[in-house]
Amino acid sequence: MRIGALSTRTGVPVPTIKYYLREGLLHPGELTSPNQAQYGDGHVRRLKLVRALLDVGKLSIAATRTVLDSVDAPDSSLHEVLGIAQQALTPPVPADDGSADLREAQQLADRLIADRGWQVEPGSPARESLARIVLTYHDLGQADLLVLLDDYAAAAERLAVAEVAAVGRRPDPDSLVEGAVLGTVLGDALITALRRLAQENASARAFAAADS
Amino acid sequence: MRIGALSTRTGVPVPTIKYYLREGLLHPGELTSPNQAQYGDGHVRRLKLVRALLDVGKLSIAATRTVLDSVDAPDSSLHEVLGIAQQALTPPVPADDGSADLREAQQLADRLIADRGWQVEPGSPARESLARIVLTYHDLGQADLLVLLDDYAAAAERLAVAEVAAVGRRPDPDSLVEGAVLGTVLGDALITALRRLAQENASARAFAAADS
Numbered sequence: 001m002r003i004g005a006l007s008t009r010t011g012v013p014v015p016t017i018k019y020y021l022r023e024g025l026l027h028p029g030e031l032t033s034p035n036q037a038q039y040g041d042g043h044v045r046r047l048k049l050v051r052a053l054l055d056v057g058k059l060s061i062a063a064t065r066t067v068l069d070s071v072d073a074p075d076s077s078l079h080e081v082l083g084i085a086q087q088a089l090t091p092p093v094p095a096d097d098g099s100a101d102l103r104e105a106q107q108l109a110d111r112l113i114a115d116r117g118w119q120v121e122p123g124s125p126a127r128e129s130l131a132r133i134v135l136t137y138h139d140l141g142q143a144d145l146l147v148l149l150d151d152y153a154a155a156a157e158r159l160a161v162a163e164v165a166a167v168g169r170r171p172d173p174d175s176l177v178e179g180a181v182l183g184t185v186l187g188d189a190l191i192t193a194l195r196r197l198a199q200e201n202a203s204a205r206a207f208a209a210a211d212s
Numbered sequence: 213m214r215i216g217a218l219s220t221r222t223g224v225p226v227p228t229i230k231y232y233l234r235e236g237l238l239h240p241g242e243l244t245s246p247n248q249a250q251y252g253d254g255h256v257r258r259l260k261l262v263r264a265l266l267d268v269g270k271l272s273i274a275a276t277r278t279v280l281d282s283v284d285a286p287d288s289s290l291h292e293v294l295g296i297a298q299q300a301l302t303p304p305v306p307a308d309d310g311s312a313d314l315r316e317a318q319q320l321a322d323r324l325i326a327d328r329g330w331q332v333e334p335g336s337p338a339r340e341s342l343a344r345i346v347l348t349y350h351d352l353g354q355a356d357l358l359v360l361l362d363d364y365a366a367a368a369e370r371l372a373v374a375e376v377a378a379v380g381r382r383p384d385p386d387s388l389v390e391g392a393v394l395g396t397v398l399g400d401a402l403i404t405a406l407r408r409l410a411q412e413n414a415s416a417r418a419f420a421a422a423d424s
Contacts, residue, residue: 203392
């Protein structure tokens with residue numbers, strides 16, 4: 001199909017498709033003349049993936065490119081590809097200022113990972129991300145809420161095992177990686193929405209009766 | 213203290229503090245002369261809250277203002293204040309296009325809420341947000357991963373009950389609301405980081421051995 005048909009099929013405006021092509025988020029179409037290219041079902045699918053990462057995952061263009069590169073990388077193992085995608089999906093943290101408070105938060109993160117027996121690379125950005133968030137709880141005077149840390153970790157572990165099992169049922173490596181990336185991003189949004197609903201319910205039960 | 217000392221105490225640059233003052237995110241200091249104001253511990257605390265909502269919660273200036281207004285509102289019940297804060301923390305969804313697919317996703321969201329017996333307002337933005345995310349799973353061909361929906365909902369419910377209980381231990385309404393807002397935002401980030409770590413572990417156990 002031509003770019004106009006690709007736009008109609010996906011609901012993505014032609015100028016946006018051209019932007020994605022320039023940014024390398026979408027593979028070029030097959031040139032049928034110097035000014036005309038043909039696009040296929042692979043482009044439809046990739047466009048939906050790009051929109052999901054940008055709109056649902058709220059990733060930057062650069063992070064989206066990194067994730068797509070990892071999906072397309074031919075020579076990496078599945079666990080490596082998932083690792084690269086995960087890293088792009090983990091927000092970067094400010095530089096380590098070497099403060100004693102940060103060191104303490106990093107040790108708490110290490111202890112939590114060790115206690116749960118999690119196999120995690122020492123340089124995993126999520127480990128550093130966890131330490132920074134723990135530090136933020138302290139900085140904001142909310143350290144009492146860290147009483148929930150083990151509850152959160154247990155929930156994350158239960159869900160991750162179920163997620164990897166669900167994705168592992170996919171028939172081929174491409175759709176498996178796509179499922180891992182989209183499942184991570186969409187799962188973030190899903191858990192956030194469900195948590196808001198469950199909190200509204202818990203707040204109603206705990207406080208609404210007392211208020212009235 | 214003067215604005216310079218407030219900047220030193222909080223690590224927020226003076227021009228940024230002045231910006232927050234103009235945007236109404238920070239209450240004005242007490243004027244001691246036409247060009248000089250005094251700030252107190254309340255400003256230190258509020259500045260940390262503002263940074264948390266902007267940097268950790270990734271809220272817009274407008275959403276941050278809405279949350280702060282709800283914290284400061286004198287005449288609302290606790291459950292109402294929490295509701296307003298929750299709404300600001302829920303990303304807005306595109307307008308309802310009335311499509312059959314969206315209707316179906318909304319019904320699925322309603323059914324999930326009813327099945328769990330959650331007390332949720334009909335107009336709750338998280339309900340609409342849930343429907344849109346379910347729809348996105350379908351649009352992206354990832355509907356098989358919705359097999360996890362009940363697992364996610366059960367985890368969200370368990371955590372929400374623990375969260376409301378933890379926040380409910382706070383001594384006064386102000387710190388209770390602050391804890392609910394920050395606990396929600398920081399909890400989003402905490403769950404995301406823990407989920408990445410737990411996924412890395414689950415992927416290592418499921419795939420790393422098979423890869424090598």
